[in-house]
Amino acid sequence: MLPYERPIITRYNPGITNKFGSRVDYFPFTQIDGVPVKRIIDEYGSPCFVLSERTIRDTYRNALRAFSTRYPKVQFAWSYKTNYLNAVCQVFHQEGAWAEVVSMFEYQKALQNGVSGDQILFNGPDKTADDLRTALHNNSLIHIDHFDELYLLSEIVREGGKKARVAIRINMDTGVYPQWDRFGFNYENETAWEAVQKIMGQPNMILTGLHCHIGTYMLSTRAYHLAATKLAQLALKIKSQYGHRIAYIDIGGGFASGNTLKGSYLQGSDVIPTMDDYAEAITTALLGSGIPTTELPYLYLEAGRALIDDAGYLLGSVVAIKRLSDGRRATIMDFGVNLLFTSFWYDHRITPAQEFSRHTEDMVVYGPLCMNIDVVRENISLPLLNRGDQVVVHRVGAYNMTQWMQFISMRPNVVMIDREGGVHLIRERETVDTLNQQERTPAHLRANPQQ
């Protein structure tokens, strides 16, 4: 028995007639890993982020299998910036991933998560002298981004006499536009080679790896093939010029997830390469590079988005329905761009969490903020929703739980469903006290000066 739906008037579209009427692609999404969405919202409120441990592990194992059955030495490093909730990181570490961090606070998080210092890759353009000292102290792998960092590190290694394991980040033309050339040293204009020469001349620096990160949400595997080939050539050049063996080639991440980019004609999952496609492109490049099999370097991967996006869901509820001046329908949700930062570039898939009829209507989905930019979907066809109805936003595991804003509303609960169907609160919702905790009000401005 379906609940009451408000009446709508739809324009008759004369198309090829068929006996099914207008097709609905949506099915209600009532449970995640066997746990009813309603129950989660009842217990943890709305909105609420949900992470599926099973999906994380499955995705990781699938990726590991894709690479490790094609190449003998593979190591993943979990990209902390993509989602650094400790529970999420720990799932990856349990699966064998190291940590890839881009700031000192992420670095500290990794250490606190029990990652051994020498299994942390330290990326990013902004590393302070103290950051570098800490990384050096812990024997972490320092990925140098620019010459100023190289000079700073060379001063630091002179202080202690301890040797630093370093890699250089390299940018290059891989045939994609725009070329990411703001990070690292350029390959084509030999800046990278200059950096190699400078490092090889440093007695206290060991050039351990070569790193690149050619872009994000890359839809072309060819670019990875080119990048891996170029890094392997550089490793061979270093071997022939210096007799020095590069221990690893870090191909970075940037693998696409199943989300649909805005402006894309086809659904994301129809156009993105699979993890096997990426793996095939990268490993065949390395295996065919001329490096002898017995001397193959480790292949490090810093995939983030492709490993976590599918495991994240955002549960929310309808706040209100209204009609806009141009006649379009608008639905206001209790989540917006404050929680769903990625809706700036994705057309997120949204499905109702309860039964509905076959009728749909086009609408705009707004968030709860009183800001004009708070648009979750500019145009989406959804079944007829009422106030209080619940929806599930799919593939939100990457970046949202790190780039979310505390603006107008507070950050909600985050829960994880374990493989046995147990629901665990992994990040408690913020309250006004969370905010006030950090604030310091001078005595003369306090509401109650006695406090």
Place this chain on the structure above:
Amino acid sequence: MQLTELKSWWQSIRNSYAQLFFSLNPWLGWGSIIASFASPWLGLWGLASVVVINALATLAGQDRHAIKEGMFGFNALLLGLALAYRYNPNPTFAVVWLSAMILLLLLAVWMGKRLALSGLPALTLPFVGCMWIVVLASDRLPGLETAHHFASGSSSYSLFGVTMPTHLNEAAFFGLPAFWSAYFKVLSATFFQPKVATGILLFLVMLIHSRIQTLLTILGFGMAFLSFQFLGADTDSLVYQLAGPNFLFLAIAVGGFYLIPSSASWLTVIALTPVLALIHLALMPILLRFGLAPYTLSFNVVTILLLFLLKQRSVWQPRLELTGIQYYSPEKALYKHQAGKRWRRESRFARFRLPIWGRWKISQGYDGRHTHLKEWGKALDFVVCDDEGRHFFGQGDQPEDFYGYGKPVVAPLEGYIHRIDNHVYDNEEIGDVDTERNWGNCVVINHNNGLYSLLAHLKKDSIPVVVGQWVEKGTLIGCCGNSGRSPEPHLHFQIQTSPEVGAKTHAYPIAYFLEFMDGKELLRCFSVPKESRMVADVESDGVLTAALKFKPGMRLKWTRSDKANDAKAVEWRCATDAYNQTYLECLETGDLMWFSHDGIMFQAFDYEGKRSSLLYRFYLAAYRIFMGEPRGVVMEEHIPPIDYGNRIILAAHDLIASFFSLYRISFRSSTGTLSGSESQDPDVRVIESEVGSHFRYLKGMASNSRFLIGPTGIKDWTIKGSDGFVASYSCRILG
């Protein structure tokens, strides 16, 4: 003459005496010398014979090592004693004696080398031969006077025509039971002077040498005693002309010298004693006609026949194993044998790896249900599958849907590419099989050791190697495909002893691989992966393998890195011996440690030397170390108790060691990394090992060891010995 040369002469003399009892123990050597001097005149001739034969052998350019070990001396000793016992000393005797010694040398070298071709020992055959020749010749030598105790021998008492001197007729000595006094007399009768007192002396020094051997002599004698009684022969005659010692020698040789002591070897002694008695009794009347005695012939015959039999076994048997390395100690042979079982087995095999990268499933194992049948049974099929056990994603109706399709296949062992087939198109339909071109596209690798690998059903045009090319282990040789008799993409891997495609399969273990069970990674060594198990190859850890790669000629210098700066540096040298075994030698003490290193496993498999040396501690610390990934795999092994155990407990344990092993020395090692901040250098590995003794539930003190290993080699070694020795060493490689 140099002092060292003099010492080596003394050693060769002492060893000649100890060799009579299959030993090189100095106590037993000295004890025997003293025992042989119970009759000083006999003793002197015996000693002179040993000196002369060693001198003759040296002059004749024989192996110095064999001379030093008394390999010529013991035959000469018996010959000298037997001659001096039979004849009165006079100038004629002296000439005959010297000629006999020369003859002995000729016989000993010839017999020794001829029999060695069949892997058999000459034992005391040269002595028997010489003695017979002299006795047969003596009738024509009027100058040679038979000794009076021998000449007057027409007594009905004796089987050899020898009178029994009355003082030996005493039934008891020191109030000992008849059995024991007879036993001691027989023991000392080895020197032609059956006396209870010298027998006791020999018993005691033999006890110092080996408990097992001493027990065996009691067993041998007891059996002889019983079988003589049972056969109705005269037990008193056991003390004459080496009749009794035959049984002792048999017990020693079969019970624990040529065979590893065990219940089976003891039973063999029991079974062979009546046989020996039979031969001895059969020989006596024939030989007596010529005035000869069998001496030790019966023991020689039985022992050599048994060894021949054992060497001709066509199937390997766990029982009655022959001693590999001759340690001249039944205990040592037994303990080293027990602890070294695994290592010896492993050392026989080539180091095959799995022909894949990453985690695969064995979809069909040895003697599988589908195609691994009969002569083609010892083969492995590999597929890739996910956590749910599916081999494919999507519909699974085309090869591309299968996880394994197109995945790299690598050489399982180095070798020449012998043959390539690359003309079969992959079956496009899942379930289709091409029984005509059964093997599909395949590669045969000749490993140059009589073994060939066949890797079949490869993807068409995926083979990057060419015929005749040398490939290292782990080289990409093609991709998993769906060609030939392949209903779904999979890899077929078999080892064979002939190069044809699809030859009979040959069961052969994979050296190292990981097996995944219940979320755990288990290291499997030298076994065959079982059907439906998830397996992965083991990659070696470059830092560890490089650090423990000791090459011949390399020298390691260890200096104390802790407070004790005054302690002397210790230097080791790495070298290779005649058997192609690599060892470390302490340049100061001469202690030796043999080891093997195959890229994944380091095994220190034997040690000879003092327990006080640093090399000994290294032997304990590096007994077995896994140098692959993942780190953290725990290696568990047993060290021979003789190399670690408490000597008093061990001496007691020796008495039962042939049957039970209650005293065990456990060894554990694991590798890990050092969390960065703990060390100056990056890329540091840690090897931790522990050795502890257990007597049933009683645990002894443990010895611990910790190595820090960096890209430049062993950096630091911390030892905490069970003896309270605590030290840290740093290592430097010289040359």
